[in-house]
Structures are given as structure tokens and as C-alpha cells.
Amino acid sequence: MANSLNGRKIVLGVSGGIAAYKAVELLRLLTKAGASVHVVMTASAKKFVTPLTFATLSGHPVYHEIFDSEHSAAMEHLQVSENADLLIIAPATANTLGKLANGLADDPLSTLFTGYDGTVLVAPAMNDKMWAHAAVQENIRKMKRMGVHVMNPELGELACGVTGLGRLAEPADMVREIQQLLAQQSDLQGIKFLVTAGPTREHLDPVRFITNRSSGKMGYAVARQAVKRGAEVVLISGPTHLEPPPGVQLQPCQRAQEMYSLVMKHLPDCDVLVMTAAVGDFSPAEVQKEKMKKSDQPLVLHFLPTVDILQAVAAKKTGQFVVGFAAESENVVQSAQEKLKRKQLDLIVANNISAPGIGFQSDNNQVTLIDSAATIEALPLMSKVEIADILLDRIKSKIAPSS
């Protein structure tokens, strides 16, 4: 990781907090490590440090006016971040976080952020009460759900004279975090992922079906983050309301049998299979050709078990690393461990679907990772995007332990 900054283009966004002076130190460390740093400032940031300071130290003009007669026509807000490897916003004020989390774009920094689809790291800094405010915390959660990385502020003496949580992370720590994120951008290059997501849908008649509450968010997050980290990804998805992540090869399906066929088709080509889909366990013995009529008699339907995809994978796999998910409502870890053994999985992600506010349809989850060596790793409540990245880290360390 030592030279990971050499020749990389970093955009440094500075908003108007008292810690803006620390962005000067951050700029110095980044340029010293060989990065080409382009600075973007809000109007408030200019009250704390002048653009001239950043321009002199970075060797590049500073973008601080959207409507500047010389550069506006060239769409500078898009140009500055073109080919950038990473955008870091330090310090990020409560105001700027609010804009970024909600898609506002009325200053150079927020405009640039909304036009940038690469890796973003924000380092908030503010008074401890501001940081603890529900609105700020909600904005932080929103940003994490978007896949933005957040360096939490530190405990320490604040500019307002009190000691509390709100100090900007140290510039040297930010540099280390940037190096780690840059290294992550291609750490899955050359690895082929097959990911299943969403529910399956079994039709009863032309207008009715049975399905389950899976939203597909976990699988889409795994697929999105894997592509971002350089992997090739085939995403087999049941019906969801989600946009397919850019760069994945989407294979839509409905019935469990269709998902099974697609998994079997793509299994020989993949290195890693991540089965997040909530595959229905039963399908109707018969699909009615015509719509079933309303009746005052009880309706009796017969269901047959669907094909067990993970069982079939266990029989067919030829060295692929296989990850299963276990949504349990009791004895979560024990049930997941039994499933891991029964289905010959390399790793299982267990979650308790009876816990409120997590799991199905939520953007967050609280999961436990269990591997075939019986290592148990309980993760705290976090966004599905964060879980996806940790899961990918663990998969990477298992399949390429030396890298």
C-alpha cells in the first residue's frame, strides 16, 4: 500500500468549518505521497482558508465558484472530478452533509459531489451537539446507504471550548484511510462473482402469486460493491424494485426453478457464489390457466417443495467459494452453523429476522459471519453496503490469502 497514492488524482472538498486549516495539512501529506490533488471549496470554507493557499500548495487552480465567467461554460463542476480516483470531503460541515445526503447542488462542492460516481470519503467535524443531532445522524446514515465512506469525528477538545465527539479525524489517519480505499478499488480484479438476490415468485394463476418479503437490497449491495472493487459480476435476481448496479450482468428470473437453472448455468464460470436470494420453499403443484373465481368455499391449494439450489450447488461445485445466507427467527447462530455444514458452504451470513428494524426490506442489518472453520464474527448494526464490503473483504482473504 506504500505507493498507492503515487500518480493518483484526488479531489479534496473543503467546507466551512473551523477545522478547514487541517485540510491544508491533508493536502500537503497527499501531494508529498505523490497524489495530484484538486481542491474544491464552498463559499464558507473561503472564510477560513483562502483558495490561494490551496492553489499554491496543490499546484492546481481551486474550484470555488460555480458561476465564474471564465470557467463556467467549460462545466468545471464535472471536469474537476473527471478521472478522479477518490473524492475526500474534509472537513464536512453539518450543512454540507445535509446537502450531499439530500441531493442539493447549489455550491461548487455539492454540485461536484452529485456529478461524481467514484469513491467518496467524508470526514465530518463539528460541535458535539451538532454531531449528535438526529438530522445530522440521519444524513450520515443516508450517505452510508449510498456507499459513501465516513470517517467518524474523534473525541477531543473542540473549537467551541468543550471536550466532545466532533473533532476532525487526524490528517495522517485520513491519508491511511484513502490509501486503503484506493487499494480496495481493484482488489477483486480477476475474480468472477455470481450473486443471487431478491425473492422468487410462484404463480398460482394468471393474476396471483406467492412470494416473500425479500427486497433484494443485500444482494444488490454485494453486486455493486464487488463491481466497484474490480470484480466481474453476474447478478441473478428475482423481481425487485431496485436499479441494477452499473457494470453487472443482470439475469432476471421469477420462479425458484428459473433461478436454479440460471445458477447451474453460470456456476462453472464463477469463482465465488453469493446466494442472498430468498428462494421460495414451495411452489403450487399446479398453476391454474384461468383466474380462480371467488367462492364462498375454503380454497385448498397443494404445494410441492422447490428445488434446493444450495444442495445442488454442493453436488456440482468444483472449487468455487460458496456463501449462503440464513434468515432465522430463533437459535440464529446454531441454525446457521447446521446449514453451513449441511449445504457444504464456505461461509454463512446469519441474521435474526425477528429483530425489529433490520433484515428484510431494511437498508440496515445486523449479521453474524460464520466460516467453515467455525470462526464466528458478530457484526454491529450497519448498512447493507457496509456489510457487503466486509463480506467481500472476508471472501477475498479466504480465496487470495496472500494479497
Ligand SMILES: Cc1cc2nc3c(=O)[nH]c(=O)nc-3n(C[C@H](O)[C@H](O)[C@H](O)COP(=O)(O)O)c2cc1C
Ligand atoms: C467560527 C465558525 C466555525 C464553524 N465551525 C463549524 C464546524 O466545525 N462544523 C460545522 O458543521 N459548521 C461550522 N460552522 C458553521 C458553518 O460555517 C455554516 O453552517 C456554514 O453555512 C457552512 O457552509 P458550507 O457547508 O457551505 O461550507 C462554523 C461557523 C463559524 C462562524
